[in-house]
Amino acid sequence: MxxxxxxxxxxxxxxxxxxxxxxxxxxxxxxxxxxxxxxxxxxxxxxxxxxxxxxxxxxxxxxxxxxxxxxxxxxxxxxxxxxxxxxxxxxxxxxxxxxxHGFTPCAENNWARTFHPYAPLVADKRVAIIGHFPFAPAAMPDAGELIVLERNLFDGDYPDSACEYLLPEMDYVFISGSAFVNKTIPRLLELAEAAHTIVLGPSTPASPALLRAGATTVLSFASAHAARLEDGLAGRSLLGMYDAGMRVRLSRA
Incomplete structure (x- = not known):
């Protein structure tokens, strides 16, 4: 068990x-x-x-x-x-x-471009995004249906409690790594087990354990430059946090 x-x-x-x-x-x-x-x-x-x-x-x-x-x-x-x-x-x-552990650098080191590579894949598919990413809908305009589920609701969002009902019906599910903080990640992966699931964001551990837990793809942020990260987050670096590290990804075969 x-x-x-x-x-x-x-x-x-x-x-x-x-x-x-x-x-x-x-x-x-x-x-x-x-x-x-x-x-x-x-x-x-x-x-x-x-x-x-x-x-x-x-x-x-x-x-x-x-x-x-x-x-x-x-x-x-x-x-x-x-x-x-x-x-x-x-x-x-x-x-x-x-x-x-098999992660590779993403082609674009910018979270605002996270969803663009999925645009052709989600065409005419049912897509759910856990967490409010304001740039996501425009990046996937041909999705058959795109819903956003959020605990702190913005206009047009579904409440996160709707995950229990809606995720099993989805083809693609994007899950914010913040789900590790509020403890919802195990249940979200379980609910989305029939979908292509992508766990993403700086809160996401860069570990193959997420694939074993049910994720299809993991998109994380890797850094070994604490001082440079602080400068980036504080706006003292032209590239922001990306000057301190790189977005990385790992997918199931």
Whole structure:
């Protein structure tokens, strides 16, 4: 019998015990964690205090085993969970590790171009996007049906609870990596098991474990330049975050 925690446990358990967290940043849209092997991971910040926090001050985690910080990904306090997922990605999204696991650089190092390669594939197909990506519908104009499911609704979106009813009917399902933070990723992959599923975004671990959990394609962001990433996110770099790393992908055969 499988558990929804299996994917999280696999990602956490693969982190070597001797790696430590060297920096943690919770300012802005993204949570960032750096590791002692020069890795840096990101996760979408959800400032939701759903229960008392395990971490009152992220500075308390500096020098701790990266695996312990990554275990916060299982917290039901989503602020803590964002730090945990970023720590998972500090390991799995190290460029050397991602490439060694079969990931390859994407042709275009820009998230705004994520959906364009799928335009001919989704023609006349039913497409669902978990998470509001404002540039996605225009990139796939020939989709037979395109729906967006979102927890924080924008005009025209479906509520995320509609996933239970709509995903089994879809041909293509795009899932934001932020689903790792709010714990919906195992169920979303289960609901979309009959579809071509793409897990995408900087919150997405660059790990083949996602393919084993049911994803068809994984689109992540790999970086080993923590300071350069901070400059990019702060607007001090012409290329932004892309100056610090590269989008990478891995698909099932």
């Amino acid at each position: 499988t558990s929804p925690w299996d994917l999280y446990d696999e990602l956490i358990d693969e982190i070597p015990a001797d790696l430590t967290a060297t920096s943690i940043n919770t300012e802005g849209k993204w949570r960032r964690v750096s590791s002692s092997d020069s890795g840096v991971g990101m996760a979408f910040g959800m400032n939701v205090q759903s229960r008392p926090r395990a971490v009152s001050d992220p500075a308390e985690l500096l020098g701790r085993p990266l695996r312990d910080v990554a275990a916060l990904a299982k917290s039901w306090n989503f602020e803590d969970a964002g730090i945990g997922v970023a720590a998972i990605n500090a390991y799995h999204c190290h460029p050397d590790r991602a490439l060694a």
